[in-house]
Amino acid sequence: MANVKNKNRQSQRIVIQGELTIYTAMELKNKLLVDLSVTEELELDLSEVGEIDAAGLQLLVMIKQEATTLGKVVRFTGHSPVVVKLLDLSGLAGFFGDPLLIVYPSTVEGKSI
Amino acid sequence: MIPDEYLQTFVIECRELLEQMEEALLIVEQSADDPEIINAIFRAAHTIKGSAGMFGLDPIVVFTHASESVLDRVRSGDIAMSSILASLFLEAHDHLSVLINHVAEGSYPSDDTDSRGKRLITQLETYLGDKMLDQVSASAEVPMANESRVEREESDAVGTDYWHLSLRFGPEVFRNGMDPFSFVRCLSSVGNIVQLVTIIDAIPAAEDMDPESCYLGFEISFDSDADKLAIENIFNFVRSDCSIHILPPRSKTSEYKHLIMELPEQEMRLGEILVKCGTLTPKELNNILLFQLDQGNEPQQPIGEVLVEQQLVSPRVVAAALEKQKQVKDNKKNEANLIRVDAEKLDELINLVGELIIAGAGTNLIARSARMTELIESTETLSRLVEEVRDSALALRMVQIGGTFNRFQRVVRDVSKELGKDIDLVISGAETELDKTVVDKIGDPLTHLVRNSMDHGIESAELRIARGKPARGTLKLNAYHDAGSIVIEVIDDGGGLNKEKILKKAIERGLVTEGANLTDKEIYSLIFEAGFSTADVVSNLSGRGVGMDVVRRNIQALRGTVDLDSMEGQGSIVRIRLPLTLAIIDGFMVGVGNAAYVIPLDMVVECIELKAWASDEGDGKYLNLRGEVLPYRRLRDHFAMKGATVQRENVVVVRYGEHKAGLVVDKLMGEFQTVIKPLGKLFKGEKSIGGFTILGSGEVALIVDVPGLMGQIEHENEVNEITLAAVLK
Structure with missing residues (x-):
């Protein structure tokens, strides 16, 4: 996350872990809306999303749109491979407009040491 | 992601398909080229691939794809079906069953299985041979009704060579356990997605949004040699709660106009999407929108008429669509005629019917002892009905x-x-x-x-x-x-x-x-x-x-x-x-002393009075039944019953296989519906009793195991003869 700097003190960073799917959608929706309500700038760290489906994607669209309506900012960072894959497939990367950080699976270095 | 019940249906269906496939392959192996049968094999493979894709079971898709490609070539006559190829397919079939079993168990295939799959794919691919080279991307992937390919109408057509797919998923899609993107992935198996635009316009503001409803849609520009039917088939699972528009390559401008009208989004926005997809050029879009403005004031014609009048759809497309509709109808019909039922539910039903019979017999008994004619009559009707219920319940299990x-x-x-x-x-x-x-x-x-x-x-x-x-x-x-x-x-x-x-x-x-x-x-x-x-x-x-x-x-x-x-x-x-059945039988009840015994009615040939018809001519071992030698046995002796003998004994003649025997009893008590209850382990050694049943009075009657009893009688007779012969010597 080195390239993400939180200059604005009012910003908040949240890490979404595990599933971003229909099974967690209900719970996540509420959580995201609450998180957005207390900050001006929300950063969602997607690096630990292990699974994402259309419902999850829909949720990301929703929060992004909601932020725009409220004049706030939502940024997605650290997209995990599954997220990148789905964004690619859906052609929505442009809509979100966040720089995609391609995270390679922890590689040779880790093992050799 | 996939609910178990869907997966289970998938597994059951796949197994059925595999069975059909195996049967067909065995026929093909014997008598080679019957296009019908090869078609059947192909269809089975195709359906398995389709549904596996729906569930995102990639290993199965990849493997079936290889088989399907070869099968398609066989179907088109490029490759001759030989017994060698058939046995290769049988191997492929086996591998597929293994994969399906892994799905059913939720386990992952072992390395062995994987390498077997790879080997089979390589073997299959050799059949595709050099022709493979010029078809690499399409890889003979032209499923189903190949012949219904759309005729291209050049005039007034849009310039693109790609299909255009418009999908709007219904709100229930997620809750039905489906992921719209799995269909997109599945599409990639029949062609190449040139451009995909996800439509997010329908997602409501945060407040109104139900995160478990689906608001998504896709506009897809799609490059494929497959026909419309094949593309449509991919969406079989969501057809009911999804709006799908598929436009063939080079469709008429007016068709796009129609599409734009049909879709829920604003016309301009849609037009842009279509342009973004690369389906329309900006100029084409302009023409369409203008055309629409011109006609804007006319009363709306029914869609069907519009279609015919403007020849929007080529006749072949219509024919294909009709054929498809018919198929769907036929399928529905078949489905309506068959219901899958859990075997346990049936067992439960049979058990209940069993209890019903016992309870009915009790009521009957009470009615008789109360000597109420009307009650007796009504219980008779009741027991007739119960008998019918029993028969149909048992028939369910047949x-x-x-x-x-x-x-x-x-x-x-x-x-x-x-x-x-x-x-x-x-x-x-x-x-x-x-x-x-x-x-x-x-x-x-x-x-x-x-x-x-x-x-x-x-x-x-x-x-x-x-x-x-x-x-x-x-x-x-x-x-x-x-x-x-x-x-x-x-x-x-x-x-x-x-x-x-x-x-x-x-x-x-x-x-x-x-x-x-x-x-x-x-x-x-x-x-x-x-x-x-x-x-x-x-x-x-x-x-x-x-x-x-x-x-x-x-x-x-x-x-x-x-x-x-x-x-x-x-x-x-x-x-x-x-x-025939293990649970309930028609029995024939006989009395010996104070006890009742039940003989399975199916085995009873006739009943005669001992003295009147049959005469004992063989030392209490054989009867002369109208000149026939009939071994017999007194149940009283056999079960060592005490009590006074009766004047008129009866013989029940039973038959099992080729053997006949007579059982001498005191009383004939008539037919009795018998719910077979197993005997405890203690009686395991007793061959002549097959179980017991509960009478209406609550008493217990033993069920005579006729084959067992006959075996015993014969054995004892022979032992006696042998000893007799030995004595005589």
Whole structure:
């Protein structure tokens, strides 16, 4: 996350872990809306999303749109491979407009040491 | 992601398809090119691939894809179906079943399985050969109704060579366990997605948004050689809650206009999306929108008329659509006629019916003792109805034995390959019905018998020719109903059994004393004795780990019997006799002393008064029944009942298989619906009792096991004769 700097003190960073799917959608929706309500700038760290489906994607669209309506900012960072894959497939990367950080699976270095 | 119940349906369907596929392959292997059958195989593979894709089961998709490609080439006549190819497909079929089993168990295939899959794919791909090169991307992937490809109309057409797909998913899609993106992934299996735009316009503001509803849509520009039907098929699962528009390449401008009108989004926005997809150029879009403005004021025509008038759809597209509709209708019809029911539910129903019968008998009894005519009449009606309910409940569990028999096509094929023998399987009586539980349990013993017959019964081709028989051996499976039981026969035209060898072996093992006078049948049935199971000397029937004694035990556990007939040099018949049902039977109740006994009605031939008709001419062992010798037994003696004898004793003549016997009883009490309850282990040794039942009065009646009792009578008679003969000497 080195390239993400939180200059604005009012910003908040949240890490979404595990599933971003229909099974967690209900719970996540509420959580995201609450998180957005207390900050001006929300950063969602997607690096630990292990699974994402259309419902999850829909949720990301929703929060992004909601932020725009409220004049706030939502940024997605650290997209995990599954997220990148789905964004690619859906052609929505442009809509979100966040720089995609391609995270390679922890590689040779880790093992050799 | 996928709910279990869907996955289960998938597994069940796949297994059915695989069964069909196997059957078809076996036919093809024998008699080569029948386009119908090859089509059937192809369809099975295609459907499996389709549904596997839906569930994102990539290994299955990849593997089926390879088979399907080759099958398609066979179908189009590019490759000839040979027996070698057929057996390769059989291997592929087996691999596929393994994969499906892994899905069912939720486990992952082992490395072995993986490498087998890869090897098979490589083997399959060699059939695609050099033609593969110029078709790499499309890889013969033109499923289904190839001929219904759309004719391209050049005039007034949009310039793109790609299909255009408009999808709007209904709100229930997620809740139905589907992920819109899985369809997109599946699309990639029949072509190339050029451009995909996800439509998020329908997502409401945060407040109104239900995160479990689907608001998504796709506009897809799609490059494929597949036909409309094949593309449509991908969306079979969501057809009901999804709006789908598929426009063929180079469709008329007006069709896009129509599409734009149909879709929920604003026209301008949609137009832009279409442009973004690369389906329309900005100029084309402009034309469409202008055209629409022109016509804006006219009253709307029904869509159908518009379609016809403007010739929006080529006749072939219409034909394909109609055909598809018909198929869907037919499918629906079939589905409506069949319901899958959990076997446990049926068992529960049968149990309840059993209780109902017992309770009904109780009511009947009370009505009689109260001597209320009206009540008696009403209980009679009731019991007639209960009887009907019983019959239909039992009929629910009846299945044809054909399914079990057909499985042996494969067994016979494989074993004969293994043994290097040429053996033909002939099936008859496949429509004979029997209880599902019996069918399930008969598979193993039958397999054993079939393998035994093939291995040790049928001789090698050379020996057969030397013996003047056709080189090709024949194995027959036959089934029929007989006296309340079902008979299954395994018949081979092999060498038969060697009596001397069996007898020698039996004496060696101490099963028979030397010099014992045994009939042929008795000698043959010796091979079912436990001592024979590990036999290595009697080569005719031996050694696959499970012995014939296990076969017999399995069959006896189903209240059945097994016997064997053989003609040396001509072949042998193994006959399995099983009761039709295991739960409820029509019984015939008789009284001996104070106790009641039930004899299965199906086995009762007639009832006669002992003194009036039959006369005892054989020392209390045989009756003269109209000149026929009938062994008989007094149940009173047999069960050692006490109490005074009655004046007029009756004989119930029973038949089982070829044997008849008379049972002497005190009283005939008439028909009785009998719910069979198993006896405890304590009575295991008693062969002449098959179970018990509860009478209306709450008393218990024992059910006479006729085959068991007959066996005992015959055995005792013979022992007596032998001792008698010995005494006379």
